[in-house]
Amino acid sequence: MAGLRLDGLTHRTLAPVDLVLDAGERVFVSGPSGSGKSLLLRAIADLDPHQGEVWLDTEPRSRMAPPVWRRRVGLLPAESFWWAETVGEHFPAIQTSGTLSAEKMGAFHSDHPTHRDQINGWLTGLGFEPDVLDWSVTRLSTGERQRLALVRLLAQRPEALLLDEATANLDPVNRDRVETLVETYRREQDAAVLWVSHDPEQRRRLGGRAFVICNGRLEPET
Amino acid sequence: MDANAPASPSISLIELSPWDLSLASLLVLLLAVLSWRLRLGVERRVLIAAARSAVQLSLVGLVLKLLFAQTSLPLIGLMALVMLSVAGFEVMQRQTRRFGGPWGYGIGAVSMFLSSFSVTLLALTVVIGVEPWYQPQYLIPLLGMLLGNTMSGVAIALDNLTRHAWESRGRIEARLLAGQDWEQAIEHIRREALRSGLIPIINAMGTAGLVSLPGMMTGQILAGSPPMDAAKYQLLIMFLIAAGTGLGAMVAVWMGSRRLFDERQRLRLDRLTQAG
Incomplete structure (x- = not known):
């Protein structure tokens, strides 16, 4: 779908970064804690003041309204936050509410079968039943929140993905599930993926280009 | 006599x-x-x-x-300005996390100016019909009471807004990342802040006369006014205060929440400073 290009992106602790991700390419970033990996992703998503420009294919970020940019270039933060009562309320496309949900979902089924089915497919792929959407957020464990946050993000249909330690708190089974889901989405949507991961095993297993932040510079990993 | x-x-x-x-x-x-x-x-x-x-x-x-x-307008205006600037300072003092720079003072002072002065003016010209409208015997006490009450409303609402924004950073940013605009992302905190600013005057109206006689009415009765007249004035004042507090808190919360985000709709908690 779209490639991502960082053009002289600079924040407090990082020298200007120029980096091109092709559509459908996955690039890993690692580095010691405090080196500014998360800040780099936050800068791309335009959450902190910084210098530089980011391009989604031929469209510069500065020409796009911030909400649109953040929908199209989706950031998954290391810690997931939830603002509403139930999980389903965080999915604007599939509002489920109480007893009406079955009926509403049925109606939705006929309208947008693909979107709804797709989300259910992602949920199943991460080991959830579809009724997890009716769960209260407070019931969720840290790992469950992290996995559901990925589904929440994918439901926005981002054209590029920024993942911050997407598998950090997960057991091997769920880590594999998340990797599979991200890889499937990347291939199907041809989405660029910038993945911050401290796990060398993961970087070796999935392959592709890898960078490391060293002394405030982004350098190719050797 | x-x-x-x-x-x-x-x-x-x-x-x-x-x-x-x-x-x-x-x-x-x-x-x-x-x-x-x-x-x-x-x-x-x-x-x-x-x-x-x-x-x-x-x-x-x-x-x-x-x-x-x-009854000189410039002198009365000076007095009103002094009252306003002290109230603005007081609002700033009551913030746990206040906006840095001139905003820390400005948001409170501007919102109190807009609400108290406009409501006082309305009361003097339309409701009571004082001639001339700036007759100090009416203007100063009215303005004083309005400023005093909007001051607490604005201070509580602003303090609530900034404190909760500070605590809810993760949730606000999660909403921004979900593609919501800044107003949606701060909506729940804004609503809560406004509500907290309005509760005191709502409570005061609800218990007026049952628990305690409001200060102004007491004063008038002591000064020899017939109790019914005192009650009518007190009622007028309460309505004015309710309107003024509501208006002031709304302006303050709107300006404050706007200031929490920049032109790229980023949450800018670095614009808040911790009170010493």
Whole structure:
């Protein structure tokens, strides 16, 4: 779908970064804690003041309204936050509410079968039943929140993905599930993926280009 | 007693002599002694606060006497400005996390100016119909009461807004990342802040007359007004205060929440500073 290009992106602790991700390419970033990996992703998503420009294919970020940019270039933060009562309320496309949900979902089924089915497919792929959407957020464990946050993000249909330690708190089974889901989405949507991961095993297993932040510079990993 | 005064109020104001006041001040002294004996450690503050109130109120009495004698718009305007700037300072003092730079003072002062002054003006011209509208005997007490009450409403609402925004950073940013605009992302905090600013005046209206007689009505009754007239004025004041507080809190919360985000709709908590 779209490639991502960082053009002289600079924040407090990082020298200007120029980096091109092709559509459908996955690039890993690692580095010691405090080196500014998360800040780099936050800068791309335009959450902190910084210098530089980011391009989604031929469209510069500065020409796009911030909400649109953040929908199209989706950031998954290391810690997931939830603002509403139930999980389903965080999915604007599939509002489920109480007893009406079955009926509403049925109606939705006929309208947008693909979107709804797709989300259910992602949920199943991460080991959830579809009724997890009716769960209260407070019931969720840290790992469950992290996995559901990925589904929440994918439901926005981002054209590029920024993942911050997407598998950090997960057991091997769920880590594999998340990797599979991200890889499937990347291939199907041809989405660029910038993945911050401290796990060398993961970087070796999935392959592709890898960078490391060293002394405030982004350098190719050797 | 003035022979020309209307006959209806049979009670008149008994003038307080300095001697009466010093008797009352003995009570404060007694309180300070008690605080010292019980080691509460507030005796100094009690005495200083009592002395301050004595000096400030005497001064205000003198100033008002002067103002009433002149009815000069520039002087009254100056007095109103002094009242506003002190109130703005007070709002800033009550913030746990205040906006840095001129905003820390400005948001509170501007919102109080917009609400208190406009409501006072409305009351003077449309409701009471004072002639001229800036007659200080009406303007100054009305403005004072409005400023005093909007001050607490604005201070509470702003404090709520900034404190909760600070605590909810993760959730606000999660909403931004979900593609919501800044107003949606701060919506729940904004609503909560406004509500907290309005609760005191709602409660005051709800219990008015049942639990305590509001200060202004008490004053009027002591000064010899018929109780029904005092009640009517008190009601007017309460309505004005409710409107002024609501308006002031809304302006303050709107300006404050706008200031929490920049032109790229990023949450800018770095614009808040912790009060020392």
